[in-house]
Amino acid sequence: MKNSDNKINDNINLDVLKRLNYIYRSTISADKTIDYSKKINQLINLYKSKNIATDVNEPWSEKTILLITYADNVKNGLYGKTISDFISFYNKFFSSFIDCIHFLPFFPSSGDGGFSVKNHEDIDPAFGTWDEIKILSKNANVMTDLVLNHASSEGKWFKNFLLNKNPGKDYFFTINNNYDYSNVIRPRDHDLLKKIKILNDTKNLWCTFSYDQIDLDFRNPEVLLEFITLILKLSSYGIKIFRLDAVAFIWKETGTTCLNLPETHEIIKLLRDIVDQLDKNIIIVTETNLPKEENLSYFGKNDEAHWIYNFPLPPLIVHTFLFGDSTSLTKWSMKMPPAQVGNAYLNFIASHDGIGMRPAEGVLSEEEINSMLMRLEKNGSQFSMRKLPSKKEKVYEANISLFNALQYTDEDSEGKFTLERFIASHSIILSIEGVPAFYFNSFFATQNDDKSYLNSKVKRDLNRHKWNYSNLEATLNNENSVENKCYELLKTLISIRKAQPAFHPNATQFTLNLNKNVFSVWRQSRDRRQSIFAITNVTSKNIDLNTNMINLIDDEKWYDLLNPEVSFKDEQNIKLNPYQTIWITNFKEE
Numbered sequence: 001m002k003n004s005d006n007k008i009n010d011n012i013n014l015d016v017l018k019r020l021n022y023i024y025r026s027t028i029s030a031d032k033t034i035d036y037s038k039k040i041n042q043l044i045n046l047y048k049s050k051n052i053a054t055d056v057n058e059p060w061s062e063k064t065i066l067l068i069t070y071a072d073n074v075k076n077g078l079y080g081k082t083i084s085d086f087i088s089f090y091n092k093f094f095s096s097f098i099d100c101i102h103f104l105p106f107f108p109s110s111g112d113g114g115f116s117v118k119n120h121e122d123i124d125p126a127f128g129t130w131d132e133i134k135i136l137s138k139n140a141n142v143m144t145d146l147v148l149n150h151a152s153s154e155g156k157w158f159k160n161f162l163l164n165k166n167p168g169k170d171y172f173f174t175i176n177n178n179y180d181y182s183n184v185i186r187p188r189d190h191d192l193l194k195k196i197k198i199l200n201d202t203k204n205l206w207c208t209f210s211y212d213q214i215d216l217d218f219r220n221p222e223v224l225l226e227f228i229t230l231i232l233k234l235s236s237y238g239i240k241i242f243r244l245d246a247v248a249f250i251w252k253e254t255g256t257t258c259l260n261l262p263e264t265h266e267i268i269k270l271l272r273d274i275v276d277q278l279d280k281n282i283i284i285v286t287e288t289n290l291p292k293e294e295n296l297s298y299f300g301k302n303d304e305a306h307w308i309y310n311f312p313l314p315p316l317i318v319h320t321f322l323f324g325d326s327t328s329l330t331k332w333s334m335k336m337p338p339a340q341v342g343n344a345y346l347n348f349i350a351s352h353d354g355i356g357m358r359p360a361e362g363v364l365s366e367e368e369i370n371s372m373l374m375r376l377e378k379n380g381s382q383f384s385m386r387k388l389p390s391k392k393e394k395v396y397e398a399n400i401s402l403f404n405a406l407q408y409t410d411e412d413s414e415g416k417f418t419l420e421r422f423i424a425s426h427s428i429i430l431s432i433e434g435v436p437a438f439y440f441n442s443f444f445a446t447q448n449d450d451k452s453y454l455n456s457k458v459k460r461d462l463n464r465h466k467w468n469y470s471n472l473e474a475t476l477n478n479e480n481s482v483e484n485k486c487y488e489l490l491k492t493l494i495s496i497r498k499a500q501p502a503f504h505p506n507a508t509q510f511t512l513n514l515n516k517n518v519f520s521v522w523r524q525s526r527d528r529r530q531s532i533f534a535i536t537n538v539t540s541k542n543i544d545l546n547t548n549m550i551n552l553i554d555d556e557k558w559y560d561l562l563n564p565e566v567s568f569k570d571e572q573n574i575k576l577n578p579y580q581t582i583w584i585t586n587f588k589e590e
Contacts, residue, residue: 011038013277019270020221023263027219036221040228044277047232056280059306060344062503065098065494066143066437068351070113071106071127073440076469083128085469087136093476093487095139097494102143102243102437103133104352110154113352113464115245116212117147118155120230130237137238143285144239146227149246150213158214162198167226173206173217173252180255182389187249187289187358189385189393208249218250224267228274235275241283242275244268244305247298248288260294268304283307285346289356292332292363302342310345310434311359317349317428318402319364319372321421321579322409324539326519332363333511333521338433344505345434349425350442352464354384354397355405373398380404380448382459399459403445412540419445419482420579423489424536427581430497431534432521433509438490441465444472445486496561501525502532502585512550517543518576522550530587532561537576547572556586 017037024033067090072082074089083106090101105114106127123129136142151157151171160168175181181192187208194205194214206215216223231242251263268286275282286298286305292312298305312332320329339345355376360369373383373395381400385393398405406421408414422445429436441463449465475483497503502523512520512533520535533550537543548571552558558568561583568574568584576582 011041013037013041013044015273016040016270019266019273022266023224023270024219024221028221032221036225039225040274043229043232044274047236047278051236051278054279054281059281059283060435060505062500062505062507063498064100064435064505065498066100066102066346066435067094067098067440068102068104068348068437069440070104070352070464070466071124072466074467074469074472081128081132082126083123083132083136087132089469089472090136090140097491097498098140098438100141100143100241101136102241105145105147107147108155110152111212112210113460115145115147116150116152116154116210118152120147120151120226121233134238137240141240142238143241143243143283144234145243145245146230147245148216148227149208149249150215153212153214164199167222170220171216171223171226173215173219174203175206175254176204178254179204181258183255183257184389185257185259186387187396189387206252209246215252216250218263218267224270228271231271231275232278235278235282240279240281241285242271243285243287244271245287247286248290248294260288260290260297265297265300265304268298269300272304272306285309289353289358291359291361295359296337299339299343302340306342307344307346307435310347311356312363313347313429314349314351314355315357315360315369315372316363317425318355318376318405319360319368320519320538321406321425322372322375324409324411324541325516326538327516328364328368329519330511330513330516333432333519334513336433338509339506341506346437347429347432347434348437348439349429350402350439350463351437352439352460354399354460354463355402356397357395358386369395375408375410376400376405379407380450380462382453382462384459399462401446401448401463401465402439402442404448407447409540417540417578419485419489421540422486423493424538424579424581426490427493427534427536428519430493431503431523431532431536431581431583433505433507433523435505436494436497438494443487443490444475444483493562496583500530500532500561500583500585500587501527502530502587514545514549517541518545520550525587530585532587533584534581535576535584536581537579540578542578543576545574545576547574550584552584553586558584558586561585 020033075082075085106123108118108124110116157168157171161172194207194211196203208215248260251261252258283306285307288295288298289311298308316329320326376398381398383395384397386396407418446465448462452461475481502525508524510522514520517539523532552570560566
């Protein structure tokens, strides 16, 4: 009979054992499964013995805002290592309104913006040390990547793999000539397999993303154990949010798509079980750049990811503003299920990657996607391709900075309203259900880094500009600069949002279908005291609306959060300027 904490003795945890039995039912013996269960439980108990449990708070609220950044997004030799530079910049420009920081991989790496990890345990000395992360984590929630799917061809694991030594022996996924990979869904256009000679034998290495990123073999429990150990170690440094990079690809089976397989979901459930035992404030985030239903599946039954990325948002919002038509965004939003309590959507428009096209499949028509790609190309985009089973290629992502993506439209070919359009697009992710996330470069209206792209020939480098600290600070001190205007406008919007209970990530949402020229949602706080009608003009034209379309309650006083001097009542005409947003509410913070 098991006791309340799901243990049958001090060495075996039933939740962990159940997950391991499913994952490794056909690859290792029952006795070995029990041995691994004991090892994992010992690691959990060791962590608990060395770390003081933190008070359990509500893990997220309307005040939760995520900043996505590289460790060296802003750097200045005068401040030493780049994490120190970032902390200095964060304290000066962000700490008053942003409480969560997603550091993209800061581990030693051989490429792909840090995602070709050579050593998962250390910070690259060029960036800093764990001591700096510990300091930062006292004042902000720090998020880091677990690059689960692959490791660098120059890393210690792969070097040991070639020598048949531990750690690394049998860590990488290889197949023989009988393996059927004809149905594999590819995110890239290179050949999947790389032949290599190892100890007088030829192996077919599996390379989902690049030949520098060799896929790990999770059929070997030692690989899973490495990442569990890593989670415990990083948690002890103050990391509270773990992003599971490319997690949908980690389990492979012959004859299948090798994507979203049941074992993958069970591994995530296992990691969720473990972090729930460590600290109820730890958050698991899955990075699954996939169509809607596949992406939503990573919530599980509230037993997998706490947050999932709302991947359709970037292509949908960009399409909406490029063509001044909210029809597809509204239709999609109306059909999105609300996240359960204990789950939340992570809403973003821009990140370190390009604008992903796979999530647009089934949401935008082929004609709409093609029209958007043509417009993006005119605005300066390059395109990364993926290979279909038919051997044909299809656009996987548009590589372009968000500011460039929205710079010109067919109606605004001179870019007269570029900044207004850019800010309006962000007002949407601040108003809809979920946690909003902002890419560092978006705060400063950053344009394509053509110089970096020309030097590296890496298309994603267009959207990965790195700033000199002094230059950026000087630019922000110039009130007439577009960087200053963009930063101040976004800061104001975020600061206002943070004070509104109706913008809690799990507050009630109802999408309003007013007309194609606006996007609008109604939000209601969980205590039902506050309502907000968030309405954004998605066009470069003046738009007239009447408040009878949104049913303002007569005995309530209504005003615009973004312009508190403006009040509203039923049967009132509203004029919206190009790309104007209004947040009509009945609630004033006391």
